[in-house]
Amino acid sequence: MATQKQSVSQKRFDEWLPKLVVAPSFILSLIFIYGFIIWNGYLSFSASRMLPNYEWVGIVQYQSLWDNDRWWVALKNLGIFGGLFIGVGTVLGLFLAILLDQKIRAEGALRSIYLYPMALSFIVTGTAWKWILNPSFGLEHLMQSWGFTNFTFDWLVNSDKAIYTVVIAGVWQSSGFVMALFLAGLRGIDDSIIKAAQVDGASLPRIYWRIIIPSLRPVFFSTIMILAHLAIKSFDLVMALTNRGPGYSTDMPASFMYTMAFERGQLGVGAASSTMMLAMLAAIVVPYLYSELRGYKKNG
Amino acid sequence: MSMKLSTVFKMLAVAGVTSFAAASFAGEVEVLHWWTSGGEAKSVAELKKMLQAKGHTWKDFAVAGGGGDNAMTVLKSRVVSGNPPAAAQIKGPAIQEWAAEGGVADITAVAKANNWDKVLPPVVANQMKYKGKYVAAPVNVHRVNWVWINKAALDKVGGKAPANWDEFFKLADKFKAAGIVPVAHGGQDWQDFTTFEAVVLGVGGAKFYNQALVKLDQTALKSPTMLKSLETFKKIHSYTDKGAPGRDWNLATAMVIQGKAGMQIMGDWAKGEFQAAGKKAGADFVCAATPGSANAYTYNVDSFVMFQQKNPANAKAQADLAAAILSPEFQQVFNLNKGSIPVRTDAKMDAFDDCAKQSNKDFLATAKNGGLQPSIAHGMAVSPAAAGAIKDAVSNFWNTDSMTAQQAQQQIAQAALTK
Numbered sequence: 077m078a079t080q081k082q083s084v085s086q087k088r089f090d091e092w093l094p095k096l097v098v099a100p101s102f103i104l105s106l107i108f109i110y111g112f113i114i115w116n117g118y119l120s121f122s123a124s125r126m127l128p129n130y131e132w133v134g135i136v137q138y139q140s141l142w143d144n145d146r147w148w149v150a151l152k153n154l155g156i157f158g159g160l161f162i163g164v165g166t167v168l169g170l171f172l173a174i175l176l177d178q179k180i181r182a183e184g185a186l187r188s189i190y191l192y193p194m195a196l197s198f199i200v201t202g203t204a205w206k207w208i209l210n211p212s213f214g215l216e217h218l219m220q221s222w223g224f225t226n227f228t229f230d231w232l233v234n235s236d237k238a239i240y241t242v243v244i245a246g247v248w249q250s251s252g253f254v255m256a257l258f259l260a261g262l263r264g265i266d267d268s269i270i271k272a273a274q275v276d277g278a279s280l281p282r283i284y285w286r287i288i289i290p291s292l293r294p295v296f297f298s299t300i301m302i303l304a305h306l307a308i309k310s311f312d313l314v315m316a317l318t319n320r321g322p323g324y325s326t327d328m329p330a331s332f333m334y335t336m337a338f339e340r341g342q343l344g345v346g347a348a349s350s351t352m353m354l355a356m357l358a359a360i361v362v363p364y365l366y367s368e369l370r371g372y373k374k375n376g
Numbered sequence: 377m378s379m380k381l382s383t384v385f386k387m388l389a390v391a392g393v394t395s396f397a398a399a400s401f402a403g404e405v406e407v408l409h410w411w412t413s414g415g416e417a418k419s420v421a422e423l424k425k426m427l428q429a430k431g432h433t434w435k436d437f438a439v440a441g442g443g444g445d446n447a448m449t450v451l452k453s454r455v456v457s458g459n460p461p462a463a464a465q466i467k468g469p470a471i472q473e474w475a476a477e478g479g480v481a482d483i484t485a486v487a488k489a490n491n492w493d494k495v496l497p498p499v500v501a502n503q504m505k506y507k508g509k510y511v512a513a514p515v516n517v518h519r520v521n522w523v524w525i526n527k528a529a530l531d532k533v534g535g536k537a538p539a540n541w542d543e544f545f546k547l548a549d550k551f552k553a554a555g556i557v558p559v560a561h562g563g564q565d566w567q568d569f570t571t572f573e574a575v576v577l578g579v580g581g582a583k584f585y586n587q588a589l590v591k592l593d594q595t596a597l598k599s600p601t602m603l604k605s606l607e608t609f610k611k612i613h614s615y616t617d618k619g620a621p622g623r624d625w626n627l628a629t630a631m632v633i634q635g636k637a638g639m640q641i642m643g644d645w646a647k648g649e650f651q652a653a654g655k656k657a658g659a660d661f662v663c664a665a666t667p668g669s670a671n672a673y674t675y676n677v678d679s680f681v682m683f684q685q686k687n688p689a690n691a692k693a694q695a696d697l698a699a700a701i702l703s704p705e706f707q708q709v710f711n712l713n714k715g716s717i718p719v720r721t722d723a724k725m726d727a728f729d730d731c732a733k734q735s736n737k738d739f740l741a742t743a744k745n746g747g748l749q750p751s752i753a754h755g756m757a758v759s760p761a762a763a764g765a766i767k768d769a770v771s772n773f774w775n776t777d778s779m780t781a782q783q784a785q786q787q788i789a790q791a792a793l794t795k
Contacts, residue, residue: 145772233618233619318622321621322563322621323771338449339445339760
């Protein structure tokens, strides 16, 4: 009888233990992620200026957000930067991975060299590229002092082109990381498939194009996910490289939000802009999670 | 009965305060500021010394970072959590915004005892008040409408300090011909805005400046004078060098110091850079009011807003801090270090250099004739939201070659409506 009782309580404990272990982190993320999301959402409908103010004003803050020229510039920049950063980063990373996959010597060393930029903070990348691209003492100055007097590369100080310098620095930083992801994917492909194709007489480019790259689909997915969220929340790179300038021509949604909420005393507009950013992220993440979870159920 | 009770309480309170006072004013002042660079830190140390001499403890709460955005963010979190510092560096209309949020201390008693209404120019005194009560103490006056010229370069091209914008561009052409960058500029939005403000002041005069950039009057903003200001402003852009965008103001000043550039439009904190490089006013560099603004003066007054203290001893320390800030001794020592001038109209200027003496003379004169105007580029004239929106429009015009002055004028007038 006693042993039976003990085993019941033991069973109950076994049931509760996992929940107990998960509880602290669950509660923390509930408060510090979802709680703050709700708070921010509420602020975006409030009359907040310098400090939080809980007077409900409806969609006024959203109206002034969408009326703001600067917000449109930020969105356009996000489009340009996001598209090119993800596109070029993925293609370049894949290209590097395929080159490295050719069983060359010193592959480990080369891999670390390519991967190293990822170890730097975006602040360092931004500052270094700011010097490289500055026309009065960077690349342009160097080339001109070498005798190429017609050489000009002044994108950094040109308000129409400055956003592309952000792309350059961003791609430089992330393509090595993308390469590592793809390389892992390439190594995971079954050799026998490739051997079979070779027996059938397929050329190497053809094998890559028709067999290997299509089978890397999951890697593409995670790469694009990672790069997309880096692009949407990109803040440090812009701050270090161009400081949103010239003027506000390289402003991004994240830096826009910072400017409004913390520099201008327009907390409400800042909250509205971060709600919009959350919506953008959700638009990418939710379909992804949905497809992932559905696949998981099917397999499981 | 109730009257009796309240008198008892009052007596108790008085007894409490006096007993604290007897206990050697064991008050503590926590002061939030962002004066962390060399000359600035030295200036703050003076204030600390004066308060320690009165037996108070000084708790330094310095948050580094240029314009104080970081400091403001920290301050907001402290105020929201109900634990504000005794004093915080806040200036201009932001004082009113903070006071409107509640929680600031009334220091009118200190002001009365020290005659602030007499020694401060009315425009400055009004900015320190909220609903007629003093809530902040001013520390110094920076003049913003200065142009700094390298003397050797000026002599080389045989020029003199420009009195109006035509002379300014003539001088700039001479610099260009001599292979010197005519105008050293740092292409950051607030520097673009500083230049813009100087041009409006020079082209339109102090009255127009006040209508357009302080009162944000739509008629003034849409007037031909504003259009002319914008055209003049844009013309300066062609005299700056390619490396200007993103450059810090002190690097632009360094270009003038080294003679690589002819002149720079910048507030008198630039003087600190010249002095640090061992240059003498008059001999190595020339300071002059920006073209057309000899009878006007855009000011940038730093000030400390006082927050309510729960502990009476700390409140006493806070009052002493406010009194110390405006004491003639501190005003002198502080401003000698900082490069600005005392905010007291009765200050003695013997120890200051020529540029500071000139600044003081113009400060007193313009305080009387209405030429004394708050600087919009340095957050003295309008709310941060409106100033920011106008700054965006101005900076956008400066950096976009395809934009016409008419379009810029439209954008600025629109931005001025930001609430």
